[in-house]
Amino acid sequence: MSSPPLFIDPCGLAFDIDGVVADTMEVFVTLARERFGFEHISKDDISCYNIYKCLQIEKDVLDELVCLTMDDEHTMQIPPMPGAPEFLTEMAGAHPLRFVTARIWSESITEWLYQTLPEVPRDRISVIASGAPEKKSEILKELDVRYFVDDRTETCLQLKESGIQPLLFIQPWNRNDSYDGLIRVENWAGLKECVLLPNPKLR
Numbered sequence: 001m002s003s004p005p006l007f008i009d010p011c012g013l014a015f016d017i018d019g020v021v022a023d024t025m026e027v028f029v030t031l032a033r034e035r036f037g038f039e040h041i042s043k044d045d046i047s048c049y050n051i052y053k054c055l056q057i058e059k060d061v062l063d064e065l066v067c068l069t070m071d072d073e074h075t076m077q078i079p080p081m082p083g084a085p086e087f088l089t090e091m092a093g094a095h096p097l098r099f100v101t102a103r104i105w106s107e108s109i110t111e112w113l114y115q116t117l118p119e120v121p122r123d124r125i126s127v128i129a130s131g132a133p134e135k136k137s138e139i140l141k142e143l144d145v146r147y148f149v150d151d152r153t154e155t156c157l158q159l160k161e162s163g164i165q166p167l168l169f170i171q172p173w174n175r176n177d178s179y180d181g182l183i184r185v186e187n188w189a190g191l192k193e194c195v196l197l198p199n200p201k202l203r
């Protein structure tokens with residue numbers, strides 16, 4: 001499905017972190033393979049956002065895997081999505097970076113951002129932990145965010161209803177969701193094409 005051309009002013013842009021900036025499920029599948037012996041598993045097996053519905057793994061094991069993936073130690077091991085650090089570093093040259101995560105705690109993922117974006121001054125990075133995806137729209141409205149990049153289709157639909165333009169960042173768990181009218185972004189190179197970054201030479 002193609003998306004209409006869009007030119008986003010980065011002033012009004014903010015980001016989800018897990019599944020958009022952070023390749024969090026890479027750590028999840030590595031732990032599933034190495035700690036629990038699910039050697040067959042890959043990110044492509046995560047075909048829906050609710051992992052309990054699409055993975056043939058016991059609930060208790062999935063609970064443990066999720067906890068491990070999100071703990072402080074493993075959070076710091078998450079690789080960034082390709083192109084994200086370069087884009088965000090460039091954007092931070094002109095605009096502060098704003099992130100809203102559904103995580104309960106912001107500390108470890110904020111440290112992760114500092115580690116991932118070493119050239120961005122720390123006071124240019126702000127992270128709000130909403131604790132639940134349903135709370136994002138209210139927070140984003142308070143922040144005057146107009147565009148938000150997220151990998152959870154339900155969140156994107158909710159944002160759209162509340163007047164914020166969502167950009168669905170494509171991942172195996174949302175690729176098959178067929179909702180008309182959502183702008184889909186395949187990767188960070190695709191996102192860069194629609195954002196008016198400050199330095200034209202870098203575009």
Ligand SMILES: [Mg+2]
Pocket residue numbers: 016017018019020150151152
């Ligand atoms: Mg996410």
